Amino acid sequence: MTASVSFYHTPAPPGLTGIKAWLLTHDHKRLGLMYLVAILFWFILAMFVGLLLRTELMTQGRTIMGPEMYNAMFTLHGVVMVFLFMIPGIPAIFGNFFLPIQLGADDVFFPRLNLFSWYLFMLGGLVAVISLFAGEGFPDTGWTFYVPFSIQNTANVGLTVTAAFILGMSSMLTGLNFVTTFHRMRDKRMGLMQIPLFTWSLYATAWVQILATPVISITLVLVVVERFLHIGLFDPDKGGDPLLYQHMFWMYSHPAVYIMILPGMGVISEIIPVFSRKSIFGYRAIVWSSMAIAIAGSLVWAHHMYTSGMSDVSVFVFSLLTFLVAVPSAVKVFSWVATMYKGSIELTPPLLFSLLFIYLFSVGGLTGLVLGAAGTDIHVHDTHFVVAHFHFVMFGGTGFAFFAALHYWWPKMFGIMYNLRTANIAAVLTGVGFIFHYIPMLILGLQGMPRRYYDYLPQFETGNFLAGFGAYVMVSGIVLMFVNLAMSFKKRIPASADPWGGTTLEWKVPSPPPVHNFPEKPEIMDFPYDFSGVVKK
């Protein structure tokens, strides 16, 4: 292979220099890195806000902030984590960077639209920040913006939902771009069953983004309209029905949960076979389960509303559908574990994060069944049990998949290797802290501690203190992880094109890749996870 110039040194479109080469770029790799910087900023911000919340709850009564501040803080934590980290996280960063490469393409189908999506993302973040300070007090509705509170309250909720609207638009356009790229830019020799699983999961995600996002857009528009015109579409006094808001909100926001988790599952499906040196178990089953999750996940929204007073028939139907969604997720977990069975396992940081993912996500999934069953849900609805459940799935799942992806593709994105030992220590510390943090919350919830409460009864103090302690351990693990990654820029230990022994196309190009990705036409394997060549080396 001839020496190639990395995309860092080749502006696209050509002729741009300095900061312009980044801000006006059409290169999917540069855009991926720009998303990385922005999203990490939001993640770290929201993580520390979360830490402050848990610090407040460590002791009874006032610890570091007042109740209004507490309400505003958990809203900020939720809105930022959901709309600015979880939803865009893996697709916008790793999807942008690796989807075209895994398909053998030189860029996404609409490169300029891709840049536009990034600007929408930044604009959305900016509007969210402005909304904090533009009204009387910080918005404190929680990330769900339930009516009537979101319509009546004096803080500038209108701007916050506008921010969410813009971010939704950005995510939808990214999805549109990915679907088109998947169909039109794929190497002609690559058949549907030769596509890497990460790309498959992004494809399923993209469909959910396109189909579900407009529903939240219109719902948020209605919140703004109600705030300005007071039509009363959700106001019982004027003939409206507040429950309809909840239906419309969850019609998007439940599928959005799968927008968050599916790409994470894709990452795990890439990492497990590489470090087991063994072909993925059940490739087709994983592909089909991704699509099944995308479809079935769109039909379960009302399981957030069992206690809202909707009819028993709806509760029954939605409970049944919710149980059905668990099946494809379990198929994936089974396939990952079966892939490792009798594999030649090499324990590296990406694999360690992936193993933590499998464990934490399974706990999250199983507690989800407790909530999906209408009977038990009545007992734990709106308690800390729910909070612990969705953090197990969202953070233990998507968050750890994000960390795994960061460690897996870091050498490819930057061409440098980080310290593996420190990364392992950080992974263990984060995992242990995570368990200390959320297991007490599961127990607190079963004992009856409600979510979103500023204060609690004395019997809950031990649990809350433990959870706070776990939060500090976990955050120190995450900080160590980021410091370790940042140190790699200082040491600059060069990484080879394929440091892990991966087989998908991104490992066949130099690290970091050149601007058009493939210096020479890549060889497309009959099956993307064929490790016979890697094992021989």
Add this chain to the structure above:
Amino acid sequence: MSARIDETGIKIGMWLFLYSEIILFGGLFVLYAAYFHRYPEQFAVGGKELNRIIGSINTVVLLVSSFAVAASITAIQRDARKHTIGLLLFSLCCGCIFLVNKYFEWGAKIHHDIFPNSDTLVNGEPGVNIFFGLYYVITGLHGLHVIIGMILLSISLVLVLMGKVNKSRFAMLDNSGLYWHLVDLIWIFVFPLFYLVL
């Protein structure tokens, strides 16, 4: 990078976008369905207040303009620039007529104290309030789409005049046309739901 333009890909992207627009309105139609189920008689009362003649004229105007846009795309493919420009100007005029009609329609309603949060609606039957609430939201959002569609058609018109949209490269005009048909399509659902409700 291949210099060849993949027109099918551009079409796929545009259709996906249009699909998302339909779902955007779909959310509102879901609201309409839920409330129509609850207040069928009052929705009929509200529907009688609307002027069916203006509604029908607007439907015809939009359908004719959609035809003109479709014809302009055929014209550009046959390299008939003058026809293209004429047809596009005609569609833009139709769009304007639609908006002017809408303005008079809304104006008359507002004159009769029928607008969001007005005394008549707030103190009247709840179903009628919801009917007109949805009427203003849906036709308002549709009107916004008419304006966006007209902007897109105007941009295409300018590009035709500059010669940047021509026989061999007309994706912009094609996609603006698709968008204009979408506006038309949504109106075809809006019209019976509000004006012809029984």
